[in-house]
Amino acid sequence: MRPGTWHLRTRLVLLAMALLVAICGAVGLFTYASMDSFLTRQLDDQLSQAAERSNAPGRPPMGGFNGGRDPLDARGQSVGTLNARILGGQVNSAGFLASDTTRAPLSTRDKEVLLTLARNGDPVDRTLSNGNYRLVAEETSFGDVLVTGLPLAGKESTLSSLVWTFVFVSLGGLVLIGLAGTVLIRRTMQPLEQLSEVATRVSRLPLDAGEVALAVRVPPSNANPRTEVGSVGHALNLMLDNVARALEARQQSETKVRQFVADASHELRTPLTAIRGYTELMRMTEDFTPDGQKSLARVQSQSERMTTLVEDLLLLARLDAGQSLKLAEVDLTQLVIETVSDEKVIAPAHNWHLELPDEPVLVNGDAPQLRQVLVNLLSNARKHTAPGTTVVTGVTTSPDGSAVVTVTDDGGGIPTEFLDQVFSRFARADASRAGNAPGSGPAASEGTSGLGLAIVQSIVEAHGGTVTVRSQPGFTEFSLRLPIIAR
Known part of the structure; x- marks a missing residue:
């Protein structure tokens, strides 16, 4: 492990120990040199006296x-x-x-x-x-x-005793100082660890959508701006306050937009219904030229498309508002059979296949909304693939107690750069998914609002499930998981 990846407290302890070793070494060398010089002078004095005695007259x-x-x-x-x-x-x-x-x-x-x-x-x-x-x-x-x-035996013995005494005393001191330093540094670093814990908790909060209560803060004991660590904690609290205000403002803005969409969608339903009614009445009571009939049919088609878009927007607004589900026991197997049968009638040019278990797969859900999920997934495969594409719808159960519904096709696939936003609202990649050129074929004639998969995700998550997608050229699979009813 590289030293740069070590904990800061480990590096501080090792640095302190290295400095202490250097200081002890310097002190030991100086002490040894001083003692050696002193003993040498003492021995020279004794030697001078001994030489005088041996040369006495x-x-x-x-x-x-x-x-x-x-x-x-x-x-x-x-x-x-x-x-x-x-x-x-x-x-x-x-x-x-x-x-x-x-x-x-x-x-x-x-x-x-x-x-x-x-x-x-x-x-x-x-x-x-x-x-x-x-x-x-x-x-x-x-x-x-x-x-x-x-x-020199006496001098050498004294110096040797000095060295070993210094070594043992230094080692003992280093061990004690190392242990004490580790405890003190660990205590000193605790405020930084608390700051890291606060930042980690904030990083795990779902801040991307919905109402977020950002109540995590650094405690006042570690947010004193007069200390180094406290100044960091104080700055972090200021940042969190600013983020909390921004999230609150974003939530208020989203609430206003959703309320506007819901109100607008609700208000648009009446005039759109009137347009469709009057269009049908004119076709039944008035005589038009072929061009007039074509134009009138176009008006009716676009009013129906607008009605579908308004209904989708209204449904999303209700889901965002947390509309309660009408839960009941739903047989996913039967629901898949009925939905795929409807799609066969709408798009007979596609190859529709089923992969179903022998036993019913029961979930606790809102049947109309789950049917909407299947309709959106199947129509998505129908609209964005060329005639002759094989679409396989399967139902299985997983060991973790989930019901798994998959819708797989062998069409052109979804571009990799679009996969991350495929469930976003108004996100479309018609040209890449469709087997036709833009402006021709089913994808162009029917058009898409870009809300179908967003509705799928909202409904599935409201049921406590998840939906995922995998795609590559020649293979696309949408997989949704719902809690199964134990039998």
Whole structure:
């Protein structure tokens, strides 16, 4: 998982831990360097004192060469001290002071190391057979060289103890700080999580249509504009207030439009009925020329089409207003048989097929409205496909307890870009669905209002069901699901 996808609290904890590790490392290096410098100066002072004692005046050295004494006879030396005399390029008097005050001899390799030392009196570190040593070599006025050394074991032991103590203390501190930091950061991040929860709840609300009660808000404790997180919560509440006002205004506008459509549709029914009546009366009582008869027939046809449109608008307005359904037991199988039989009479050039179960499929619904759904789906397949198209209507039951009605045809299909709006009001794609050229065939002669599928969706949803569509060239299927009555 990429670090960019981690939770913010995880990244904050890791960042804090990384900073603490860096700080502990810097402090540890500085402490180690300071302690090493201090112990080295202390050891150099001890080494200087030991060198002075080994070079103290006394009896003549072996061979009577100078006024100093044998460095091995120096008093007050600590255990492990190295003393040596170099004369004529040879180490002729050397040894380590043991705990029993005896002198342990140097190895050949140790003597070779001593012979390579600079004779300027500056302390240096070397590794001998007895361990690591701090050595100083200084030439006397008599021409010989005195070498004094102190073991580094004490210094190394102190530094080692310091390192391990610092490591364990740092690790323990990092663990405690990590746990405490995780708890504190989690508590600090809780307001942001609440903001995210509010935004998520709002994103799941059905804001696209209908009356929406946008009551979700960030609590006042997390909407204080004087804090960083509170300013975000305050801004989110202001945005939600604005959205709520916009939704309320939209709902009021939609209500007014729906009321206008319902009123207009209701008022138009009377004059349209009068037009149709007077047209039929004129055809029965008056003599017209062939052109007059044709024009009158056209007037009657268009008035009938307008009446259908007005009835559809009025039905949608009633469904939008939540008109109560007249529920009763409805046999979908029988309803499909009757509706398909009617369509066979209207469009005998199409191939109409049924796929029905052996047993009745019963739902609790409004029979006239469900019949309207089937009529709209079948007429949609009839109007938008060429003669000879096969239309299959099927009824099945699904394991989830739903009755499924499908209307499938092998026509030209619905364009992909139109599928998302196929159930929208006044949405039409006649040229793409029809098997005819525009202006010819059934699709052109009958025309469509673009309300049929919108009515289908409204009625099905009023019954607690769903309707979907799948389409590709040579295949289109409308599928509706309704709750089935358990038997």
